[in-house]
Amino acid sequence: MEFRHLRYFLVLAEELHFGKAARRLSISQPPLSLNIQQLETSIGARLFTRNSKQVALTAAGLAFVPAARALIDQAEQAARHARDVGQGMAGSLTIGFAGTMLYSGLPKILERFQMRHPLLRLMLKELSSSEQLIELAHDRLDIGFVHTTRVPAELSQILVSSQAFVVCLPAGHALAQQKSLSLQALQGEPFAVVSRTVSPDYHERILVICTEAGFYPEIRYELRHWLSVVSLVSQGMGVALVPAALSQSAMAGTAFVPLDMVTTPYDTHCLWKTSRDNPALAAFVDAVRAAHGPRTGNEAPAPGKSPNPAKVSEATAIATGTGTAPASPSLPSAKEFIL
Secondary structure (H helix, E strand, C coil): CCHHHHHHHHHHHHHCCHHHHHHHHCCCHHHHHHHHHHHHHHHCCCCEEECCCCEEECHHHHHHHHHHHHHHHHHHHHHHHHHHHHCCCEEEEEEEECHHHHHCCHHHHHHHHHHHCCEEEEEEEECCHHHHHHHHHCCCCCEEEECCCCCCCCEEEEEEEEECEEEEEECCCCCCCCCCECHHHHCCCEEEEECCCCCHHHHHHHHHHHHHCCCCCEEEEEECCHHHHHHHHHCCCCEEEEEHHHHHHCCCCEEEEEECCCCCCEEEEEEEECCCCCHHHHHHHHHHHHHCCCCCCCCCCCCCCCCCHHHCCHHHHHHHCCCCCCCCCCCCCHHHCCC
């Protein structure tokens, strides 16, 4: 049985006339008769009675009409869905993100993308950077937003955010009204940080920033999430150095004060597996890129798109072995990173 047989059957069932049905199908009567015979042979029952005066559906034919229509409708629906998926208009994407992305433009990207792709199902997972790298490697994430510049070579990346660290203080703290602060002013204060087990890179960065300022921070609270850090500070229990985007959390009882010195920025990268050929993923990468301005020559092309040879990024060249890496640690495995 073929879908052609079903279409011919349904037209003949409506017309109950071989000549009229053949004209609707733009074929001659002999091929129509042959296809109906083949369908009846396949089913094992006569679907029509015919003589020189009329054509009529048998009981088997009457019973087969709704089933045949359902099969045709299901096939057309499947074809539309496959076409939409192939064009990046339907399907699903699983997106990983670190918590600060909630204050760094991710909600707007998702809202705009979903408006343009209403049939695409977006599933979000809040994960640390190391967890995202592992999930990306095992194809359990389509795309991720992480806080690390050291990315395995099989992943493409876009820099989506570069933030300064700011001081998070209790609103009633003596320094909360300052225009800016030196790090030395925090010496002796109890610090709240994201735990080393969750974010060794961030944890180490806070230690380095403080020791370069001439003191070792008194880390009294180690937490799993950025908002937990800010919440603890709001209770007057300590101070923290946090990415500037968290000042948008508007949590009551907190004050965010800029530092009077330049520190290494807190970068966020959008990552995806270079080998993935997924139109929906390519569309989302384009949406991320559009939200963060034009390409600057140091970003990877979207999946399925060829880069401009004149604008191949240094990062891509390094990853493919065609360029020279700047002095930096060697590329680690996914398990070496947290947040």
